[in-house]
Ligand SMILES: Nc1ncnc2c1ncn2[C@@H]1O[C@H](COP(=O)(O)OP(=O)(O)O)[C@@H](O)[C@H]1O
Ligand code: SF4
């Protein structure tokens with residue numbers, strides 16, 4: 001598999017051949033299997049794929065947040081010139097914050113329920129910048145104002161349980177942005193929020209990103225969100241990148257059958273969502289992803305692939321190939337796609 005990330009202008013993060021194995025009661029789980037990509041300054045890369053495809057584990061591994069007794073992580077994850085995977089735990093703690101901020105689905109996982117919002121923000125600011133408390137507190141109030149909390153000065157004294165889910169998520173974003181990180185990682189950050197609040201949070205991240213030049217990794221299984229925010233889309237399946245390209249290319253001219261399956265379920269964006277506000281995924285491709293303890297030897301998508309045709313699909317892992325404008329049969333797609341053995345599928349022009 002190619003280990004060369006797509007060139008991103010001014011990359012803030014370059015991930016190269018990232019592999020994560022987890023020891024589980026059912027054996028070794030190969031959760032991330034040679035992932036390579038880059039995130040440019042001010043760029044939003046959406047990482048999509050069904051639940052279990054390794055999206056969360058790949059970012060947790062980069063930031064040293066997996067338990068070392070369970071996880072074996074190899075490869076490189078270079079954030080602003082420094083490899084996160086080889087730096088000391090102490091240095092990694094210093095780098096998280098100004099280097100990379102994290103926003104998870106449940107804001108309560110990032111907030112301490114017994115500390116006021118102000119205390120948590122002031123701590124976040126002072127962990128990386130040794131300013132007097134009063135200065136940090138003023139900065140904290142400014143940040144709360146920036147993320148749209150009403151009456152930011154008074155909000156400093158509030159506790160997480162006194163805020164709505166959307167407001168809590170804004171606070172988490174404020175903490176993540178307290179040090180103007182080069183990279184913001186949002187992992188299903190708006191999944192639990194209603195559609196209106198979701199749109200507000202997305203606006204907020206886009207605005208802050210434009211102001212601070214932050215690179216964003218936006219992990220989601222919600223393709224409606226992707227269409228709205230992504231510059232690039234990286235599609236993960238079975239711990240691998242199966243397709244990576246500009247949002248327009250991937251969404252309009254998907255090259256991989258898995259991506260096409262995902263997009264086949266993309267509903268009319270104007271249509272109402274299902275009651276829990278989520279967009280169902282991969283409804284058009286039957287079956288389930290393979291368990292990471294038991295990956296197929298050939299193409300990871302083979303057991304579900306509706307267009308498999310070549311015997312090698314079952315036995316050999318296809319490499320990631322770079323496809324560009326004018327590449328025959330690739331519909332002008334710029335990016336990287338897990339190579340297909342189903343060449344006739346393209347020639348028949350069945351791609352959308
Ligand atoms: N702590 C863990 N121990 C064992 N397996 C895990 C652990 N965390 C995640 N996994 C497994 O790793 C795979 C990828 O998980 P994850 O990265 O959370 O997927 P995604 O975020 O794409 O939904 C899943 O099969 C999941 O069951
Ligand atoms: S390599 Fe073969 S099985 Fe895999 S996605 Fe392409 S056609 Fe399908």
Ligand SMILES: [Mg+2]
Nearest residue numbers: 055056057187
């Ligand atoms: Mg996840």
